[in-house]
Amino acid sequence: MADADKTPTAAGRRIDEATNTATVGHEWDGIEELDTPMPRWWLWTFYATIVFSVAYAVAYPAWPLLSKGTEGMLGWSSRGQLRAELNAQQAQREQTVAALARMPIEELPGHPELMRAAIAGGAAAFKVNCVQCHGAGAAGFKGFPNLNDDDWLWGGDLQAIEASLVHGVRQPGDDATRQSMMPNFGKDGLLTSEQVQDVTSYVLSLSGREKASPASRRGAGLFAENCAICHGADGTGSRDFGAPNLADAIWLYGGTREEVTAQINAPRHGVMPAWDTRLDPVTIKMLTAYVHSLGGGEKFEIAQASSRARPGTGDGL
Amino acid sequence: MDQSLNLKPASLYAKREPVFNRRIDGRFRRLKWAIMVICLAIYWITPWIRWDRGPYAPDQAVLVDLAHRRFYMFGIEIWPHEFYFVAGLLIMAGIGLFLVTSAVGRAWCGYACPQTVWTDLFQHVDRFFDGDRNARFRLYKAPWGPAKIARRLGKWSVYLAISFATGGAWIFYFADAPTLHQVFWSGTAAPVAYGTVFVLTMTTFVLGGFMREQVCIYMCPWPRIQTAMLDEKSLIVTYKDWRGEPRGSVKKAQKNPEAFGDCIDCNQCVAVCPTGIDIREGPQIGCITCALCIDACDRVMSETGRPRGLIDYATLEDSEREKAGQPPTRHLKLIWRPRTVLYFAVWAGIGLGLLFLLGARVHTDLTVAKDRNPPYILMSDGSVRNAYTLRLRNMQGRPRQMEIAIEGLPGAKMWSDDIGMEEAARTLTRTVPADETQSLRAYVVVPAGTASQEFTFNLRAMGEEREQDSAQAQFDTPGVE
Numbered sequence: 189m190a191d192a193d194k195t196p197t198a199a200g201r202r203i204d205e206a207t208n209t210a211t212v213g214h215e216w217d218g219i220e221e222l223d224t225p226m227p228r229w230w231l232w233t234f235y236a237t238i239v240f241s242v243a244y245a246v247a248y249p250a251w252p253l254l255s256k257g258t259e260g261m262l263g264w265s266s267r268g269q270l271r272a273e274l275n276a277q278q279a280q281r282e283q284t285v286a287a288l289a290r291m292p293i294e295e296l297p298g299h300p301e302l303m304r305a306a307i308a309g310g311a312a313a314f315k316v317n318c319v320q321c322h323g324a325g326a327a328g329f330k331g332f333p334n335l336n337d338d339d340w341l342w343g344g345d346l347q348a349i350e351a352s353l354v355h356g357v358r359q360p361g362d363d364a365t366r367q368s369m370m371p372n373f374g375k376d377g378l379l380t381s382e383q384v385q386d387v388t389s390y391v392l393s394l395s396g397r398e399k400a401s402p403a404s405r406r407g408a409g410l411f412a413e414n415c416a417i418c419h420g421a422d423g424t425g426s427r428d429f430g431a432p433n434l435a436d437a438i439w440l441y442g443g444t445r446e447e448v449t450a451q452i453n454a455p456r457h458g459v460m461p462a463w464d465t466r467l468d469p470v471t472i473k474m475l476t477a478y479v480h481s482l483g484g485g486e487k488f489e490i491a492q493a494s495s496r497a498r499p500g501t502g503d504g505l
Numbered sequence: 506m507d508q509s510l511n512l513k514p515a516s517l518y519a520k521r522e523p524v525f526n527r528r529i530d531g532r533f534r535r536l537k538w539a540i541m542v543i544c545l546a547i548y549w550i551t552p553w554i555r556w557d558r559g560p561y562a563p564d565q566a567v568l569v570d571l572a573h574r575r576f577y578m579f580g581i582e583i584w585p586h587e588f589y590f591v592a593g594l595l596i597m598a599g600i601g602l603f604l605v606t607s608a609v610g611r612a613w614c615g616y617a618c619p620q621t622v623w624t625d626l627f628q629h630v631d632r633f634f635d636g637d638r639n640a641r642f643r644l645y646k647a648p649w650g651p652a653k654i655a656r657r658l659g660k661w662s663v664y665l666a667i668s669f670a671t672g673g674a675w676i677f678y679f680a681d682a683p684t685l686h687q688v689f690w691s692g693t694a695a696p697v698a699y700g701t702v703f704v705l706t707m708t709t710f711v712l713g714g715f716m717r718e719q720v721c722i723y724m725c726p727w728p729r730i731q732t733a734m735l736d737e738k739s740l741i742v743t744y745k746d747w748r749g750e751p752r753g754s755v756k757k758a759q760k761n762p763e764a765f766g767d768c769i770d771c772n773q774c775v776a777v778c779p780t781g782i783d784i785r786e787g788p789q790i791g792c793i794t795c796a797l798c799i800d801a802c803d804r805v806m807s808e809t810g811r812p813r814g815l816i817d818y819a820t821l822e823d824s825e826r827e828k829a830g831q832p833p834t835r836h837l838k839l840i841w842r843p844r845t846v847l848y849f850a851v852w853a854g855i856g857l858g859l860l861f862l863l864g865a866r867v868h869t870d871l872t873v874a875k876d877r878n879p880p881y882i883l884m885s886d887g888s889v890r891n892a893y894t895l896r897l898r899n900m901q902g903r904p905r906q907m908e909i910a911i912e913g914l915p916g917a918k919m920w921s922d923d924i925g926m927e928e929a930a931r932t933l934t935r936t937v938p939a940d941e942t943q944s945l946r947a948y949v950v951v952p953a954g955t956a957s958q959e960f961t962f963n964l965r966a967m968g969e970e971r972e973q974d975s976a977q978a979q980f981d982t983p984g985v986e
Contacts (some may be wrong), residue, residue, distance in 0.1 A: 226519070228518045228519060325878030325879040327879030327882070334883075336879060336890075338885055437884070438884075479754070483882065486926060
């Protein structure tokens with residue numbers, strides 16, 4: 189080795205000429221390591237991190253054991269934190285919830301902020317409880333009413349919607365449930381099949397889907413005798429019986445000739461749970477506000493005054 | 506090999522050598538004073554400058570309002586969606602550092618870096634309590650006794666006071682300073698305020714009071730980046746060894762003038778260095794180019810009757826020229842070269858671009874989001890309804906009336922939450938609160954038989970400057986039967 193050209197220091201280590209730094213004395217194939225020591229505080233920082241990690245392991249959950257981990261002296265847990273955050277959220281909402289609980293639903297529009305909170309809460313509750321039948325966009329399906337439109341079976345003001353939610357539709361065991369039953373005109377032989385066809389022609393002529401014809405004129409008489417008691421003389425329906433408006437563009441079970449005929453022969457009837465057995469009154473109020481806000485909600489006063497006279501009663505709720 | 510095995514292992518860690526830098530006066534020291542005063546003044550005074558923005562906006566000139574997501578800087582107000590202005594400023598700051606580095610070397614490190622400014626401040630505190638270099642060194646070596654403890658405690662409390670003022674000032678950039686000041690002392694400010702002040706007080710205390718040059722040498726990435734950015738044309742503090750070596754005392758040099766250079770080995774350059782390096786060893790990472798050694802050496806040179814500038818700002822290129830006996834490059838030529846010009850052009854270009862964007866921006870905006878589920882609603886009279894969520898943005902510091910109108914879509918009418926479908930019309934009018942975005946549901950209904958098509962919402966801000974915006978939207982229908 190070329191030790192001759194190295195100038196050993198007192199400790200036997202060479203000083204590198206280019207950098208004026210001592211080497212540590214190691215050499216590998218002529219490659220030497222300069223002694224550039226780390227600062228001492230770096231070491232202390234390292235010790236501090238060790239102390240911190242020990243303290244952390246004592247204070248917080250750290251060691252996995254057989255059935256569960258160590259819990260830590262502070263008693264912190266992620267679930268506990270979540271619970272605390274949820275409780276804090278709950279406490280924050282408490283005032284709103286209490287105000288909603290006190291307030292009759294028809295007074296809600298006078299309190300825009302409360303209304304907004306109710307709509308937001310209702311939107312969340314809707315996604316859990318209602319989308320299964322009414323769809324995520326509340327647009328319904330065949331047989332399940334669209335809640336966005338201006339057509340309501342049982343009424344579209346806040347009170348009517350709340351009543352429908354609380355008591356449900358055709359719910360056994362609820363005395364105030366929305367109840368009505370259309371007879372099986374064809375199946376039970378109340379009308380002959382020709383008569384059913386005539387009534388179908390008349391019904392379809394009401395909304396202009398078919399032109400007036402001899403059949404529809406025959407159907408008009410039959411309609412007045414059999415149907416007008418619920419659907420009204422002009423076929424615009426009645427919200428007292430949840431009888432759909434037959435003169436509008438909206439058809440709950442379809443508006444083709446076959447579909448209408450089938451409905452007269454053996455009507456299907458929608459059912460909705462009475463939600464007061466499943467949800468608390470405040471959630472129901474929130475759902476009411478949300479459904480009302482979807483774009484077809486009716487003003488309470490107007491709805492009150494003209495619930496009978498309004499033509500728009502086809503198949504809402 | 507055998508020899509190395511017998512060696513005592515070298516220590517892997519080095520104790521910090523404390524730095525007791527001597528007081529010095531000179532042109533660079535005065536420049537440092539001036540820059541220090543300016544920097545500290547900017548830092549401490551800025552949050553207290555008021556700027557009238559009318560009744561609807563804060564009157565603090567510089568305010569980062571995180572809670573309301575606004576950034577105010579004098580006449581400029583930045584919304585979150587305009588964050589590219591801040592990004593642009595950061596890019597400018599970065600390129601500005603490149604520009605400064607390529608023109609005048611590590612000037613940032615030497616004069617304006619907060620670590621340098623606060624270290625300088627703390628070193629003046631050292632000097633005030635413990636005296637100059639030698640006195641401080643003696644005190645450092647002295648055993649702990651009542652006098653030393655008293656001095657240390659006094660000094661550290663001043664450190665702490667400065668650190669607290671530093672950490673405390675920071676939070677004023679994020680809230681109304683006078684209010685926060687009151688609330689802070691009443692103990693009712695947000696916990697994050699106290700936490701921030703505590704953390705920044707402690708970092709200032711530790712980094713400025715004790716770590717000092719260790720931060721520059723071991724922690725900061727910027728010196729490393731700068732070593733890569735400096736070139737042979739960058740100004741660095743240079744000991745002109747060709748002129749100074751070999752070193753010899755004044756007496757020796759008088760006896761034998763030919764044998765010695767100008768350096769009298771008085772060590773004043775080392776004594777005044779705030780990072781404790783010896784500049785005569787050449788350029789090094791510990792040199793922040795504060796130029797205090799130039800001041801020190803210039804004074805010694807004048808006292809010994811030699812020309813100034815044995816230690817001086819010089820480029821590597823000039824050093825070679827000077828060694829060869831050629832005149833140095835003119836200063837202007839040092840700065841005016843392609844690299845600096847390019848940096849400056851990019852820097853200025855971004856700045857001008859930002860200014861242009863700032864001047865050209867509109868304070869009104871409309872965005873439309875269509876309800877996709879359901880895409881359309883059939884109404885009882887056969888008409889078709891689509892629902893949209895409109896967002897009206899009012900970036901002015903006052904409430905403004907805005908009118909939304911439907912363009913296209915024949916026969917369409919719209920209504921909203923606050924007005925019923927009975928009052929549906931082609932236009933809606935809303936008052937948007939000052940400096941806010943208002944969201945609004947719009948139900949648009951078209952007569953039966955309309956085909957799906959695109960149309961436009963037009964937004965018009967009423968008032969002095971008639972700003973407007975528009976947004977395309979799609980109207981879906983079941984189609985023409």
